[in-house]
Each structure stands twice: as structure tokens, then as C-alpha cells.
Amino acid sequence: MTVRVGVLGATGAVGQRLIQLLDPHPEFEIAALTASESSAGKTYKEAAKWRVNSPIPEDVAGLEVHATDPESVPDDVDLIFSSLPSSVGAEVEPGFCEAGYVVSSNSSNGRMDEDVPLIIPEVNADHVDLLEVQRDERGWDGALLKNPNCSTITMVPPLAGLDREFNLTDVRVSTLQAVSGAGYSGVSSMEIIDNAIPHIGGEEQKMESESRKLLGSFDGAEVHLNEMDVAASCNRIPTLDGHLENVWADTAEDISTADAEAAMESVTGVDLPSSPEKLITVFEEPDRPQPRLDRNIDNGMGVAVGGFRETTDGVQFNCLAHNTMRGAAGASVLNGELLNKRGYL
Numbered sequence: 001m002t003v004r005v006g007v008l009g010a011t012g013a014v015g016q017r018l019i020q021l022l023d024p025h026p027e028f029e030i031a032a033l034t035a036s037e038s039s040a041g042k043t044y045k046e047a048a049k050w051r052v053n054s055p056i057p058e059d060v061a062g063l064e065v066h067a068t069d070p071e072s073v074p075d076d077v078d079l080i081f082s083s084l085p086s087s088v089g090a091e092v093e094p095g096f097c098e099a100g101y102v103v104s105s106n107s108s109n110g111r112m113d114e115d116v117p118l119i120i121p122e123v124n125a126d127h128v129d130l131l132e133v134q135r136d137e138r139g140w141d142g143a144l145l146k147n148p149n150c151s152t153i154t155m156v157p158p159l160a161g162l163d164r165e166f167n168l169t170d171v172r173v174s175t176l177q178a179v180s181g182a183g184y185s186g187v188s189s190m191e192i193i194d195n196a197i198p199h200i201g202g203e204e205q206k207m208e209s210e211s212r213k214l215l216g217s218f219d220g221a222e223v224h225l226n227e228m229d230v231a232a233s234c235n236r237i238p239t240l241d242g243h244l245e246n247v248w249a250d251t252a253e254d255i256s257t258a259d260a261e262a263a264m265e266s267v268t269g270v271d272l273p274s275s276p277e278k279l280i281t282v283f284e285e286p287d288r289p290q291p292r293l294d295r296n297i298d299n300g301m302g303v304a305v306g307g308f309r310e311t312t313d314g315v316q317f318n319c320l321a322h323n324t325m326r327g328a329a330g331a332s333v334l335n336g337e338l339l340n341k342r343g344y345l
């Protein structure tokens with residue numbers, strides 16, 4: 001049965017990607033769009049400055065955009081995708097859940113809340129049942145589930161393979177993040193052309209905390225954070241899409257580069273429409289993965305790894321994923337598919 005879905009923040013960069021992915025989706029049908037007050041009452045085509053590299057879907061172009069409040073969204077919408085600025089998400093998402101809507105959110109508010117599942121389906125799908133605890137505690141008919149930050153999503157699948165086989169103790173990561181991560185008006189051309197910016201506000205803290213939650217264990221009542229120590233340094237570079245990351249991972253057990261590659265490849269896709277079969281592609285060429293060449297791997301939903309070297313206490317590698325697909329809109333859609341499959345809608 002087709003699931004009727006709504007998109008909050010539909011005119012933004014991630015909102016547009018969501019529409020691109022949801023329009024042809026085999027399980028979902030776009031039924032409601034919301035944006036800021038200034039867009040309410042306009043058609044989507046009038047309200048959105050469409051910047052995605054495929055035409056605006058015809059059946060979406062004429063839909064009316066509503067204000068972002070639960071009263072504006074029809075009751076027969078079963079699932080809401082949210083890509084709101086975090087301050088707005090914090091204000092409105094709980095109201096949607098209280099009104100009975102199930103929300104798959106890309107916004108960063110609430111990701112570390114104890115009763116909010118933070119999910120990458122190929123890594124920790126079992127955490128979704130934290131929603132039972134959330135519903136009990138908050139008295140919601142709806143539910144709130146989050147995907148992680150784009151730079152965290154890039155490194156966690158390969159780390160999951162290492163942790164399962166060899167127990168991670170320390171992770172150090174330095175990122176080279178594309179400008180699309182900051183949105184259309186995030187970084188000006190004068191700031192980023194011929195430059196690199198060694199600061200992305202709040203990003204390091206997100207990588208350090210979210211990765212420990214994703215690789216933590218769920219005992220049916222709460223998620224216990226993984227005990228590994230994570231330190232991140234985040235940098236913006238002038239690529240358009242695709243976050244590249246240099247990772248140093250220390251393990252409790254001895255590990256060779258071949259062991260590391262095999263452990264990562266054991267983290268495969270899951271049985272959901274947007275999950276790639278393979279998930280992690282290992283490159284043997286020392287100069288891969290690269291953003292321009294490899295960000296669209298598995299329709300932008302794969303993770304590419306390479307550049308393996310043994311270190312004193314573990315292994316060093318590079319990883320790359322498409323930040324607005326696997327790292328944002330695609331991640332939310334995948335979580336929506338999980339919610340549907342697990343009967344939460």
C-alpha cells in the first residue's frame with residue numbers, strides 16, 4: 001500500500017533532494033509540502049527556487065505549499081520527512097509527533113536525546129525499537145526518528161565493520177567537506193574559492209557524540225554509548241558534493257589492512273528500497289576515493305573507502321559519501337522505509 005508522505009522545509013536544499021527521491025519512490029506518494037510563512041499559499045514551483053539536477057516533478061510543481069504546523073497537514077498523511085533548520089525543527093517537530101505524525105528527520109535538534117533513535121539502517125536498525133520507549137515516555141501517537149549528520153554518516157559504516165570485528169578504542173578523523181553541506185547561502189564564493197576553511201560550527205561535536213550513539217548498544221530500554229574515544233577536526237573545501245574524510249582507527253585487537261577491508265565489506269546493504277546491495281566499496285588505488293569521481297557510487301547511497309595503512313595501534317583509511325544523498329535526504333528516506341517496514345506508520 002502506498003504511504004502518503006509530507007515534507008517539512010520542502011523548498012530548502014535538502015527538501016528539494018527529498019522531493020527528487022520521493023517523487024519516483026515505490027512506497028511513498030508526496031501529499032503535503034510545508035515551508036516558511038512567506039511561501040504558504042504559493043504553488044511549489046512558485047515557492048521553490050529549484051536547483052536539483054533533474055526537472056522539478058510535474059505532479060509536485062502545482063502542489064500548494066502550507067505553513068509548517070500540524071493543522072496544515074492532512075490527517076491521512078502517514079509519514080513526515082523533516083529537513084528544517086535545527087532551531088525550527090526543535091520548535092515544531094514535537095508538535096507533529098504529538099498530533100500523531102511519524103517524523104523521519106534530518107534536522108540536528110534532538111539527535112542525542114535519550115529516547116530518540118539515531119539510525120543508519122545498515123548499522124543499527126535494532127535501535128528503532130527505542131520508539132516504544134519514546135511513545136511511553138512522551139505519550140505520543142506519532143514518533144520522532146533521526147538520521148545523523150552527513151559527516152558522521154560517512155565514517156560510521158566502515159567504523160561499524162571495524163568495531164564488530166576488532167573493538168574500536170580511539171578514532172581520529174579530519175574532514176574535507178563539500179560546500180553543499182552548508183546549503184545554498186551557507187558559504188559565499190568569496191569565502192571558499194581558492195581557499196579552505198578549517199572550521200564548521202558544531203560539526204566536530206556532532207561527529208564525536210553521534211558516532212558513539214550509532215555504534216552503541218540498545219538493551220530494549222536505552223542506548224548505551226560506545227566507549228570508544230572520538231576526536232574530529234572539520235574543514236570546508238571548494239568541492240560541490242561529497243565529504244571526504246581521513247580516519248585513524250585504533251582497535252583493541254591486532255589488525256592488518258586486509259582484515260580492515262574485509263571487516264568493512266561485511267557491512268552490507270539491507271532489504272529496503274534505498275539501501276545499496278554492497279554499501280561499502282573498497283578502492284585499492286591509493287588515490288581513491290575522490291569526491292568528483294566517487295560521490296555518486298550506488299546512486300549516491302554508497303560509501304567508498306581506500307588508502308589503507310597499518311598504524312601502531314590500528315589502521316588509517318579514507319572514506320567518502322555523497323553528503324546530500326547518503327548524508328541527508330537519502331538517509332531520511334531510508335529511515336522512512338525502515339519505519340514502514342517495521343510497522344511504525
Ligand SMILES: N[C@@H](CC=O)C(=O)O
Binds near residue numbers: 149151178
Ligand atoms: N553539517 C554538514 C551538513 C552535511 O552536508 C556540513 O556543514 O557539511
